Amino acid sequence: MNERVTTHQAEEDARNEALLIYLNDRVVPKAEAVVSVYDSGFMLGDGVWEGLRLYNGVWAFLDEHLDRLFEAAKAIDLDIGKTREEVRTALEQTRIANEMTTNAHARLMVTRGPKTRPFQHPSLSQSGPTFVIIMEHSQPKIPRPIKLATVPHLRGLPMTQDPKLNSHSKLNCILACIAAEKAGADEGLMLDVNGFVNTTNACNFFIVRKGAVWTSTGDYCMNGITRQKVIDLCRANDIPVFERNYSLVDTYGADEAFLTGTFGAQTPVSHIDGRQIGTGEMGPMTMRLRELYKKLVDQQ
Numbered sequence: 001m002n003e004r005v006t007t008h009q010a011e012e013d014a015r016n017e018a019l020l021i022y023l024n025d026r027v028v029p030k031a032e033a034v035v036s037v038y039d040s041g042f043m044l045g046d047g048v049w050e051g052l053r054l055y056n057g058v059w060a061f062l063d064e065h066l067d068r069l070f071e072a073a074k075a076i077d078l079d080i081g082k083t084r085e086e087v088r089t090a091l092e093q094t095r096i097a098n099e100m101t102t103n104a105h106a107r108l109m110v111t112r113g114p115k116t117r118p119f120q121h122p123s124l125s126q127s128g129p130t131f132v133i134i135m136e137h138s139q140p141k142i143p144r145p146i147k148l149a150t151v152p153h154l155r156g157l158p159m160t161q162d163p164k165l166n167s168h169s170k171l172n173c174i175l176a177c178i179a180a181e182k183a184g185a186d187e188g189l190m191l192d193v194n195g196f197v198n199t200t201n202a203c204n205f206f207i208v209r210k211g212a213v214w215t216s217t218g219d220y221c222m223n224g225i226t227r228q229k230v231i232d233l234c235r236a237n238d239i240p241v242f243e244r245n246y247s248l249v250d251t252y253g254a255d256e257a258f259l260t261g262t263f264g265a266q267t268p269v270s271h272i273d274g275r276q277i278g279t280g281e282m283g284p285m286t287m288r289l290r291e292l293y294k295k296l297v298d299q300q
């Protein structure tokens with residue numbers, strides 16, 4: 001039986017039993033942090049979110065996360081009800097309340113708020129957004145490189161549900177993850193509408209071939225902040241990097257593959273569709289990029 005591993009696995013931390021959660025301008029105990037069954041997020045997945053990490057007292061790449069949050073909110077015509085500065089203050093308030101100084105992960109969520117009746121129309125969301133920050137003590141502990149399986153669920157065109165929206169509704173990704181698990185893998189590798197390799201259900205995806213780093217064109221995937229940092233680090237360190245179309249043939253034949261995301265930074269991949277990638281262990285380029293990324297985070 002395949003041991004279950006996820007890309008967001010962390011060490012057990014008893015302090016997470018007694019967290020304080022930010023809920024609409026108040027910081028309340030976890031048990032009291034509840035939202036209405038009429039909430040637009042619960043009922044329809046109508047909201048946007050960001051995942052952030054705290055390293056040595058600093059929220060990594062906070063400006064980029066705030067840019068993406070406000071851009072997504074504008075795209076779905078949702079007034080967050082806070083300025084950028086007020087969002088920063090809410091994060092800080094939650095961090096201080098939880099006495100967190102490093103290795104914390106925040107999920108910041110904004111939905112269209114409670115609805116007056118249980119139907120879709122946004123005009124039924126009349127009492128302002130629901131704004132929540134869940135902050136956990138979090139030390140990633142992914143016990144082995146990740147196994148991927150290609151799934152039938154695609155990364156779609158931007159005129160359906162733009163994959164660049166970090167929307168509350170993640171059903172497409174969840175179905176991809178379920179399909180991968182049923183195929184004995186940890187996470188789903190998703191293709192784009194043209195059949196090129198695009199991304200995984202929860203992370204961005206890279207391969208390494210003959211010393212060069214490849215990732216998708218970026219057209220159909222989440223505009224991951226970690227993805228961009230890895231591309232920038234390659235450019236700054238004379239590592240050839242290509243945002244390009246490539247197929248499963250190129251992928252199975254890669255020397256290394258890895259995932260990127262705020263939680264796990266760069267996570268090695270050992271197998272894709274039952275094919276071992278390289279040695280099946282973390283490769284030298286993935287290791288190098290992890291070191292460079294760690295330095296970049298420490299410089300903030």
Ligand SMILES: Cc1ncc(COP(=O)(O)O)c(C=O)c1O
Binds near residue numbers: 166199203224225227
């Ligand atoms: C589908 C998907 N891909 C990739 C990512 C990674 O993005 P980031 O590096 O900004 O955490 C996320 C994170 O929210 C995601 O939901």
